[in-house]
Amino acid sequence: MQCSMAKIGILGAGNIGKQIARLAAAAGHHVLLSNSRGPRNIPYDIILELGENGTRSTAAEVVAEGELVVVAIPLANYDQIPQPPAGTIVIDAGNYYPDRDGVIPELEEGRTTVSELLQAHLPEARVVKAFNHFPAVALTADAQPPGTPNRRASIVAGDDPEARATVAALVDEFGFDALDIGELAAGWRVERGTPAYLPRFTRDELAQKVREAERQHTR
Numbered sequence: 058m059q060c061s062m063a064k065i066g067i068l069g070a071g072n073i074g075k076q077i078a079r080l081a082a083a084a085g086h087h088v089l090l091s092n093s094r095g096p097r098n099i100p101y102d103i104i105l106e107l108g109e110n111g112t113r114s115t116a117a118e119v120v121a122e123g124e125l126v127v128v129a130i131p132l133a134n135y136d137q138i139p140q141p142p143a144g145t146i147v148i149d150a151g152n153y154y155p156d157r158d159g160v161i162p163e164l165e166e167g168r169t170t171v172s173e174l175l176q177a178h179l180p181e182a183r184v185v186k187a188f189n190h191f192p193a194v195a196l197t198a199d200a201q202p203p204g205t206p207n208r209r210a211s212i213v214a215g216d217d218p219e220a221r222a223t224v225a226a227l228v229d230e231f232g233f234d235a236l237d238i239g240e241l242a243a244g245w246r247v248e249r250g251t252p253a254y255l256p257r258f259t260r261d262e263l264a265q266k267v268r269e270a271e272r273q274h275t276r
């Protein structure tokens with residue numbers, strides 16, 4: 058299924074943001090790329106690489122103009138994300154690293170998940186978790202055309218089924234099979250420290266790893 062989105066806004070121009078930008082441009086979308094320090098500081102290499110498929114933007118422009126928004130910034134900065142128009146689909150590729158993000162007791166105690174925190178900050182958006190369990194380099198290294206047998210798979214999780222289906226279609230366009238694991242609350246099953254986190258898995262293998270996950274409570 059082809060995703061009809063045309064303008065994809067990306068918050069974050071680091072490891073993950075640049076890789077998502079490459080996949081989106083390769084799939085024929087226009088990319089708005091932003092960072093925290095303003096458009097002048099977005100790495101010029103990625104802008105040259107994207108050519109006419111990419112625009113250096115502010116975070117405010119990304120959320121206002123992106124038909125779909127990707128969050129690829131540290132979790133500690135989620136509270137800086139401006140509110141997008143109601144109903145906007147927001148893909149969350151983020152993870153929790155306490156050394157980087159600070160200790161977040163609700164996550165340590167297993168009372169919520171990374172993407173539920175983003176959904177709570179963006180109550181009118183439709184947050185879908187995807188790609189968080191990939192190493193950034195794999196986004197381009199492992200992408201394969203739709204229909205390729207034994208492709209690498211990404212989970213999709215979200216509270217809105219239509220948004221999950223849209224993101225699943227985008228995942229397929231980007232080069233991966235999609236495994237729908239249901240609501241955002243299931244996201245802990247692919248967060249840091251779980252069997253699904255980082256290695257390459259096909260959809261069937263990923264489903265098995267998702268089932269094998271055990272919730273870690275560090276407190």
Ligand SMILES: NC(=O)c1ccc[n+]([C@@H]2O[C@H](COP(=O)([O-])OP(=O)(O)OC[C@H]3O[C@@H](n4cnc5c(N)ncnc54)[C@H](OP(=O)(O)O)[C@@H]3O)[C@@H](O)[C@H]2O)c1
Nearest residue numbers: 069070071072073092093094129130134137151152192193
């Ligand atoms: N690296 C990986 O392999 C990988 C894989 C899966 C998931 N993730 C997750 O993806 C997220 C990003 O990781 P990363 O490795 O891509 O980080 P990174 O290379 O450090 O890049 C972070 C980017 O976020 C930007 N940023 C920070 N706050 C922002 C804000 N409020 N608005 C807009 N942009 C903002 C930074 O801009 P400035 O440079 O201007 O501050 C930078 O461009 C993290 O949650 C990480 O755990 C990473």
